[in-house]
Amino acid sequence: MLNRTKHLNPKLFDADVEKKYIRDGFGQGLLFAGEKNRKVVALSADLSDSIRLTQFEERFPERYFEVGVAEQNLATVASGLACYGKIPFMTSFAAFSPGRNWEQIRTTIALNNVPVKMIGSHAGIAVGEDGATHQSLEDIALMRILPNVTVIVPCDYEEAKKAVGEMIEHNKPVYMRFDRSKVPVITTEDSPFKIGKADILWDSSNPVVTIIAIGYLVYNALLCAKELEKEGIQVLVVNNHTVKPMDEELILGVAKRTGAIVTVEDHQIAGGMGSAVAEFLAKTYPVPIEFVGINNKFGQSGSSAELIKHYGLDVESIKKAIVKVIKRNQESY
């Protein structure tokens, strides 16, 4: 059942569940952050509308910089602003930042260890119609291998908003990625959010599998948990929003409690959040893991729903992974 202590959206499973753009949550969060802290500045690479910077630009024109279609310079200028003492938010589509400017991020932000907040929007296969070039399926891998960098993947509008507020207090480089589409609002203003603290959103008395999910797919994980409950299979659902540094205590706890794990993300399986979970559990408490994600493929054009189904990120695919991991777990006894 839904974990009451997390104060989730009471209409979560209604047909008319409220849907919002996660990027709108980012835009709102940035506006509040700008009001709260004068050091906050924003940089756009010609995508201000798409990434919801317009309100910040109108409110704080002197703290807003348009670098043009130049993602490498986006990173280096942001690095300089942070070296000086500002808290810069550099924004683009994840396919281009960190896709285009990874070395600049590595050298001038991660190695320099300056608190640039890197926002990769329109991430994942769910970008849809724009096709494979614009569907960033590698950015979590690119960013989580960099020392000093915190990686956050919010599950909805509310969480993105809170994450912005938290990250301006976090004196480190941060990468936050989210997708393009309007997606169900899972959490509420009262839901907890702390960088590095994962949340169990669905709890059961006798769970046999933990679904560890990130981003908008946390919703599919919850739908799956609800369906399985009817079928007599109890699971846990973890919203693992901070991919790095991961909440190792919680992950170890659920691994011990359920003995089997399914990870869910809109990203290549190689190097993604699931890999991070596996790396950690392999050395602490090895349990069978199934990975729901993009399996060594590039995407194509289509609606989000079509692509999510085709590439196996839908509720049905998560269910299959759960059945499989339970079977593996039984066989190992």
Added chain:
Amino acid sequence: MIELKKIANEVCKTIIKSLVSAESGHTGGSLGMADIFTAFYFHILKHKPKEPAWPERDRLILSNGHIVPARYSAMAHAGYFSVDELENGLRKFGTIFQGHPDRKFLPSMETTSGPLGCGLGQACGIALGAKMDGKDFYTYCIMSDGEHQEGNLWESVMFAGKYKIDNLIGIIDRNNIQITGRTENVMPLESLRNKYEAFNWNVIEVDGHDFVKFIDAVEMAKISRGKPTVIIAHTIPGKGIKEIENDYKWHGIAPNKEQGERFLLELSSG
């Protein structure tokens, strides 16, 4: 100015000694920029060697980090750290003198740098931040000529022109060589002047080994308003050692012990 020349000569000797001890490193560009780093640390910069984090200091960003032996050497002679420590510590495990500048080991480097084409964007960000807060220090960015083949650098040139970052002063080490040959053979850069002017920069060309003219050029750049300024400093790689001057093969190698002794002798007699 005679004094600066003398100091620069000592800076060159320290460069040679530290490179010999390191057994690797970039000799040509380091020697070629010894005069300019001396001019900065002994005349131009507003700085406090014993208080490197002084908030009002001018910021000197070294984009082409591989010539850092010249910077370390000028800083050692200016009192940031001991000359002896540098001459024995360059590129050695556990020292602050990393092969390329690393601000984790040595915060007075301002930025960690080396991968080419990145420094100017960082300098833009620093200068912009200072402008927003009404700070009156200058941000200087030293770049190589070869790194003008990087796309990132031109993105930054465009950006500085757009935002009229006039507290930013770029210095190009125009020594005409890069690791595999002459710049104009590897990938022609000329006309650097016309390119910068087209991006709305103020351009000054000067002999990088003439202290009076170089310092004058910086003074001119400082009073220029409404545009960033770039000083194209014509320099001689390997300056001071006749057998390696202008030889691109000396871009990325260090002298051995015997060569080092010969070079030091030449510097002492020059």
